[in-house]
Amino acid sequence: xxxxxxxxxxxxxxxxxxxxxxxxxxxxxxxxxxxxxxxxxxxxxxxxxxxxxxxxxxxxxxxxxxxxxxxxxxxxxxxxxxxxxxxxxxxxxxxxxxxxxxxxxxxxxxxxxxxxxxxxxxxxxxxxxxxxxxxxxxxxxxxxxxxxxxxxxxxxxxxxxxxxxxxxxxxxxxxxxxxxxxxxxxxxxxxxxxxxxxxxxxxxxxxxxxxxxxxxxxxxxxxxxxxxxxxxxxxxxxxxxxxxxxxxxxxxxxxxxxxxxxxxxxxxxxxxxxxxxxxx
Amino acid sequence: xxxxxxxxxxxxxxxxxxxxxxxxxxxxxxxxxxxxxxxxxxxxxxxxxxxxxxxxxxxxxxxxxxxxxxxxxxxxxxxxxxxxxxxxxxxxxxxxxxxxxxxxxxxxxxxxxxxxxxxxxxxxxxxxxxxxxxxxxxxxxxxxxxxxxxxxxxxxxxxxxxxxxxxxxxxxxxxxxxxxxxxxxxxxxxxxxxxxxxxxxxxxxxxxxxxxxxxxxxxxxxxxxxxxxxxxxxxxxxxxxxxxxxxxxxxxxxxxxxxxxxxxxxxxxxxxxxxxxxxxxxxxxxxxxxxxxxxxxxxxxxxxxxxxxxxxxxxxxxxxxxxxxxxxxxxxxxxxxxxxxxxxxxxxxxxxxxxxxxxxxxxxxxx
Ligand SMILES: Cc1cc2nc3c(=O)[nH]c(=O)nc-3n(C[C@H](O)[C@H](O)[C@H](O)COP(=O)(O)OP(=O)(O)OC[C@H]3O[C@@H](n4cnc5c(N)ncnc54)[C@H](O)[C@@H]3O)c2cc1C
Numbered sequence: 001x002x003x004x005x006x007x008x009x010x011x012x013x014x015x016x017x018x019x020x021x022x023x024x025x026x027x028x029x030x031x032x033x034x035x036x037x038x039x040x041x042x043x044x045x046x047x048x049x050x051x052x053x054x055x056x057x058x059x060x061x062x063x064x065x066x067x068x069x070x071x072x073x074x075x076x077x078x079x080x081x082x083x084x085x086x087x088x089x090x091x092x093x094x095x096x097x098x099x100x101x102x103x104x105x106x107x108x109x110x111x112x113x114x115x116x117x118x119x120x121x122x123x124x125x126x127x128x129x130x131x132x133x134x135x136x137x138x139x140x141x142x143x144x145x146x147x148x149x150x151x152x153x154x155x156x157x158x159x160x161x162x163x164x165x166x167x168x169x170x171x172x173x174x175x176x177x178x179x180x181x182x183x184x185x186x187x188x189x190x191x192x193x194x195x196x197x198x199x200x201x202x203x204x205x206x207x208x209x210x211x212x213x214x215x216x217x218x219x220x221x222x223x224x225x226x227x228x229x230x231x232x233x234x235x236x237x238x239x240x241x242x243x244x245x246x247x248x249x250x251x252x253x254x255x256x257x258x259x260x261x262x263x264x265x266x267x268x269x270x271x272x273x274x275x276x277x278x279x280x
Numbered sequence: 281x282x283x284x285x286x287x288x289x290x291x292x293x294x295x296x297x298x299x300x301x302x303x304x305x306x307x308x309x310x311x312x313x314x315x316x317x318x319x320x321x322x323x324x325x326x327x328x329x330x331x332x333x334x335x336x337x338x339x340x341x342x343x344x345x346x347x348x349x350x351x352x353x354x355x356x357x358x359x360x361x362x363x364x365x366x367x368x369x370x371x372x373x374x375x376x377x378x379x380x381x382x383x384x385x386x387x388x389x390x391x392x393x394x395x396x397x398x399x400x401x402x403x404x405x406x407x408x409x410x411x412x413x414x415x416x417x418x419x420x421x422x423x424x425x426x427x428x429x430x431x432x433x434x435x436x437x438x439x440x441x442x443x444x445x446x447x448x449x450x451x452x453x454x455x456x457x458x459x460x461x462x463x464x465x466x467x468x469x470x471x472x473x474x475x476x477x478x479x480x481x482x483x484x485x486x487x488x489x490x491x492x493x494x495x496x497x498x499x500x501x502x503x504x505x506x507x508x509x510x511x512x513x514x515x516x517x518x519x520x521x522x523x524x525x526x527x528x529x530x531x532x533x534x535x536x537x538x539x540x541x542x543x544x545x546x547x548x549x550x551x552x553x554x555x556x557x558x559x560x561x562x563x564x565x566x567x568x569x570x571x572x573x574x575x576x577x578x579x580x581x582x583x584x585x586x587x588x589x590x591x592x593x594x595x596x597x598x599x600x601x602x603x604x605x606x607x608x609x610x611x612x613x614x615x616x617x618x619x620x621x622x623x624x625x626x627x628x629x630x631x632x633x634x635x636x637x638x639x640x641x642x643x644x645x646x647x
Contacts, residue, residue: 036556094427098419128569129427134383134415143498144383146412162502167381168317168407170506176499187562229424229460235446235453238587245601245610245617254625255632258600258618265616266598272576276520276545277637 001054001156003045004108004115005078006101006136007038009062009069010126034069037121039191041184044151045119046077046192052156055079057108057115061089061100067207074202075194081205082108086212091225094127098135099222104215105140116156118142118181130183137181145176146183154178298437298458307461310336311371311399313346313390314362315409317381318504319354323474324405326365328467330475331432332403333366338434342368344399348389350379363480370483371397375490380501381409387416389490394421396488399462401440403432406466418464424457425464428568430471430591440465445568445587452587470516470572470595513547513563520546521575521596523566524554525589527582527603527622531559536626537581543634549573551583567592581622585610602626 011030034042045056058073060066061084070081084104092100109115118140123130130146137144147166152173154161159178164171166185194202212223221227246265250257263270312332314325329345336343345362349355351374359370373389390413394402402417404410406428418425426442430452433441439456440463446453457463515521522544524537534554541548549566550559566573568588574595581602583589590613593599601614602622611617618625 094415094425095419095422123569125569129415129425130411131415131418131425131427134412135419138387138416138419144412144416145499146383147408166408167504168315168322168409169320170317170504172380172504173502174499175502229422229457230426231456231458232446232453233441233456235451238452238590244612245599245614247606247611247617247619250618250620250625253628253632254618254620255628255630258625258629259632259636262600262616266577269577269598272519273544273633274637277543277633279545 001048001052001117002057002113002115003048003054003117003119004057004059004105005038005041005045005073005119006105006132007042007058007060007069007073007121008035008124008126009033009060009066010035010124032065032068034072035121035124035126037123037125037184037186039121040186040188041119041121041182042073042076042078043189043191044182044184045117047189048117048151048154049079052154054116055112057082057112059084059101059104059108061085061092061097061104070207071202071205074205075199076192077194077198080112080208082208082210084210084215086223088212088217088220088223091228092223093228093230094129094131094135095229096223096225096227097132098139099227100212100215100217101132101136102139103217104210105136107210107214107216114179116178117161118179120181120183122147122183122185133181133183140181143176143180144183145174145180147185148182149185149188151182298439300459300461304459304461307398307400309341309344309399310339310401311344311346311394311403311462312362312367313348313402313404313410313413314358315405315407316347316349316355316358317409318379319349319352319358321358321361322405322407322409322469324407324410324467324469325362326477327469327472327474328403328405329362329365329367331467331472332401333475335401335432335434335440336368339400339438341400344368345370346390346393347371348373348378348386350374350376352376359485360482361477363483364477365475366478368483370485372485372487373490374487375492377490377492377494377497380504381412382497382499382501383412383416384497384499385490385492386413387420388492389488390417391420392491393488394462397486402462402464404464404466406468410466414464414466421462423460423462423464424455425466426455426457427466429465429467432465432467439463445591468572470574471591473574473595515547515549515564515566516571516573518547518573519575520544520577520579521549521566521573522546522579522581523549523551523583524581524622525551525583526553527584529582529623531557533623534559536623536630540579540626540630540633543630543637546575546577551586551589580610580614581626583610584608585613 120133150164152162345367431443578596599614
């Protein structure tokens with residue numbers, strides 16, 4: 001079985017700060033991590049490989065420094081890492097990103113065998129759109145199974161797969177065919193600690209690095225900023241509300257003082273809260 | 281590819297000019313995809329009809345509801361509801377193959393409609409269904425898609441201005457799809473206010489065939505297991521919400537939030553780091569990547585008020601914030617603020633509330 005995981009290196013958002021005057025993101029010194037949602041995809045891929053045999057390839061599009069995250073993935077036991085990196089990819093929105101990833105996936109298929117399953121995380125923590133997985137599936141003509149919480153069975157002979165998919169208000173049990181693209185839900189597994197062997201291999205491994213041309217991109221205008229139909233026209237700080245919060249002091253009996261202050265300003269709330277507390 | 285977008289990344293200027301190719305100029309009207317699962321319309325669809333109404337009126341065009349589902353009475357009902365929530369007309373693809381949501385069949389239904397009737401704006405809910413569908417449709421149509429918008433408007437040139445929080449900081453960005461059609465956007469539930477329902481007769485309905493047979497669709501639905509009522513948190517629709525953030529300092533202290541919520545008959549929630557640390561389950565997260573809430577009262581304790589949190593709570597009627605830092609951003613949008621250690625204040629607040637509210641509980645037991 002050949003499984004490919006698309007992953008992204010993202011800034012560790014917990015540590016991002018915005019410059020108070022210029023409103024720009026201060027990236028210096030912000031550590032980068034594998035998009036946390038992608039770890040579930042990597043683990044799921046490794047489990048399938050452990051069961052069915054085969055190989056797991058990880059693919060990422062990003063700056064040369066994304067090598068760090070690929071090595072991290074190798075240390076979990078992934079077999080092969082591909083870095084798609086080129087200045088032409090910069091500034092890509094989801095449509096341009098899916099063009100580049102789909103092109104590279106075709107090339108991976110040609111060089112290392114066509115994937116049976118392509119995994120992505122549910123979404124990234126920086127872009128946060130959850131749209132790249134579906135876009136890649138569409139471009140490659142793969143069946144798409146999103147928000148998958150469980151893979152119930154894979155039949156490699158009949159090329160069938162059964163999964164559980166989180167839907168609105170319930171879970172769908174789906175049967176579909178390989179090859180397919182799966183976006184995996186968070187929390188469904190826990191990324192393994194790789195073996196010492198894998199850690200050593202990861203440190204020494206040669207990564208596969210492809211430029212746009214290497215990957216087989218035919219139309220460079222479909223990449224990066226140029227290939228992006230969406231345009232960010234304006235970046236701005238949220239308008240402070242005309243009025244800031246009224247700050248109050250509470251004294252010795254803070255609980256009661258706060259409730260008094262609240263009901264004084266919002267008399268209607270008193271009745272509402274009483275109704276609620278009575279359990280209606 | 282239009283010339284307008286060939287500007288180099290660095291300047292970026294020329295790329296922001298509108299130069300709509302001739303063949304896209306006939307795209308007109310605002311569409312809302314009305315999401316239903318098993319005959320049950322998702323409320324986000326009505327919220328989007330409310331937002332779509334404003335856009336359509338500004339542009340002087342029609343607002344259309346798009347309904348895709350099984351050929352039955354429930355689907356007809358959803359069409360009727362769409363008119364009551366403000367649609368001028370409806371596009372309907374009704375076929376029993378559409379009983380369950382499946383990406384392949386729904387993508388075909390919606391892209392065929394777009395290609396046949398050419399809307400300029402297409403809005404979908406940012407739900408599991410809407411996100412699954414929007415990505416496939418936008419990629420098929422090779423157009424732009426702005427996900428999880430918090431504000432929609434049209435500019436002087438009549439282009440959709442879709443605003444969403446941008447990554448990693450206290451910033452918003454406004455995104456345009458100037459030279460492709462339709463302009464697609466998704467909006468999360470509860471971000472837009474619910475418009476008033478006005479009883480109306482069904483208006484003009486344009487039916488379109490699906491053009492598929494079951495054998496064309498690879499994926500089969502073996503079963504649908506509905507969520508247990510009890511396991512659903514009612515956070516998004518609660519009248520009062522109490523939430524805690526990292527300022528509480530420990531998972532044990534989060535108990536103080538649950539206790540206050542319990543006394544008030546409220547729902548409890550949290551900021552994202554608490555979910556990431558595993559203190560609270562993810563269905564309790566409030567904000568851009570969690571739930572959007574619109575309660576009458578929101579109490580936030582030990583939450584700094586980062587933009588990703590703020591966009592989830594701005595629809596609250598009244599916000600009370602408890603924070604030790606008088607410069608915390610939450611005080612920029614809260615109504616009432618207390619500069620205090622939440623771990624010390626919360627127990628006395630809970631006690632005071634339970635004293636004031638409990639006499640009624642005794643009344644109820646007596647009667
Ligand atoms: C793409 C993306 C999506 C995100 N989505 C969300 C989201 O959906 N929801 C969300 O909440 N966040 C989200 N975040 C994270 C967000 O940027 C903030 O990091 C997060 O909201 C901060 O959580 P916090 O306020 O609990 O913690 P902090 O920012 O650490 O704030 C803690 C606050 O507690 C105060 N405090 C400390 N001690 C006390 C005390 N004893 N009593 C009272 N106050 C005290 C401090 O003054 C401080 O203001 C997202 C971030 C990104 C990049």
